[in-house]
Amino acid sequence: MPLMSRLFATLLATALPLSAAAQETLYFSAIPDEDETRLVERFTAVADYLSEELGVPVEFVPVKSYPAAVTAFxxxxVQLAWFGGLSGVQARLLVDGARAIAQGDEDTSFVSYFIAHTDTGLTESEDFPEAARGMSFTFGAKTSTSGRLMPEYAIRENTGEAPEEFFDRxxxxxxxxxTLRLVxxxxxxxxxxxxxxxxxxxxDNAPEVETAKVIWKTPPYPDYNWTIRGDVDARxxxxxxxxxQAALVGMDDPDLLAAFPRNAFIPAANEDYAPIEQVARDLDLLE
Known part of the structure; x- marks a missing residue:
């Protein structure tokens, strides 16, 4: 084979794997903390942004439940996911080398609201709503950080009782x-x-806020995060x-950020969520 032909063949052989890697689709998902239609609308635009920034095809994969998001990861x-604090901890414990890479600026000090129907007569206070004893109460998803983990922790810390003991139902x-609609x-x-x-x-002037009012806020805690698998560099x-991480932290389009909603994304690390892991272990919510 002539020298030039051999050189061309060598270059082609080394270029093909890089080209194939560049064309492999990066899939990502998100915990379904709102209805699927809104989630698809939010994250399809994020997929387009990431694809342009990373130079690889990126596709959003909706899931039906929090556990399904962890299982997909x-x-x-999926190789990337927008998790809550607890689901992120669960996912990282299951995948070697997985790491949190970004969080919303607000996610360093997240809070949960306790809301009540106006007919209860409960009003907003800085003190835990002891007057809610014996009423009916709903969490969000069973493995939601802001909809279950931290609210349950707050109930136990403030009452010394399990939710099933403090509330009637x-x-x-x-x-x-x-949760908002039901209350x-x-x-x-x-x-x-x-x-x-x-x-x-x-x-949004949603009608639900007319009859469902905030009565208490939990102390702050770390919550949502972008988590990526440990094998993406190899692929x-x-x-x-x-x-x-740089693409997420560099996301400054107001429309993209408003879809979360977040003011900005900042770098994150696994150790940021150590408090969430500890509470989850205390409540026996980790395998």
Whole structure:
């Protein structure tokens, strides 16, 4: 074979794997903390942004539940995910090398709202709502940080009782938007949800906020985070995880940020969520 032909063949052989890696799709998901239609709308735009920044195809994969998001991450159906504090801890414990790479600026000091139907007569106070004793209460999803983990921890810390002991009836709505709707309708007297979902409902003049009012806020805690698998550098090239982190932290489009809603994203690390892991272990919510 002539020298030039051999050189061309060598270059082609080394270029093909890089090209194939560049074209492999990066899949990501998110915990379904709101209805699926809104989630798809939010994250399709994020996928387009990431694809442009990373130079690889990026696709959003919706899931039906918080455990399904963790399972998809564990099974490599998605390589990146927007998790809550607890689901992020669960996912990282299941996948070697997985790490939190970004969080919202607000996620360093997140809070949950306790809301109550106006017919209960409960009003906002800085003190835990002891007057809610014996009422009906709904969490959000069973593995939601802001809709279950930290509200349950707050109930136990302030009353010395399990939620089932303090309240007459306890349920799980499935997501924050549903919690708001159910309390607003009177189906449940009291509930706990992500503060950002409630504040967005206020900003949108949603009718639910007329009958479902904030009565208490939990102390702050770390919450949502972007988590990436530990094997992405081997698949998309050295430094790929850092490149994804840079793209997320560099996301400054107001429309993209408002979809979360977040003012900005900042770097995150696994150790930021040590308090969440400890509470989850205390409540026996980790395998």
């Amino acid at each position: 564990r099974n490599d159906q 306890v349920g799980f709505s499935g997501d924050h938007s549903q 607003a309708s009177g189906a449940w007297q009291v509930g706990a949800l992500n503060y950002a979902v409630y504040d967005q409902a206020v900003a 998309w090239g050295e430094g790929f995880a850092d490149k994804v």
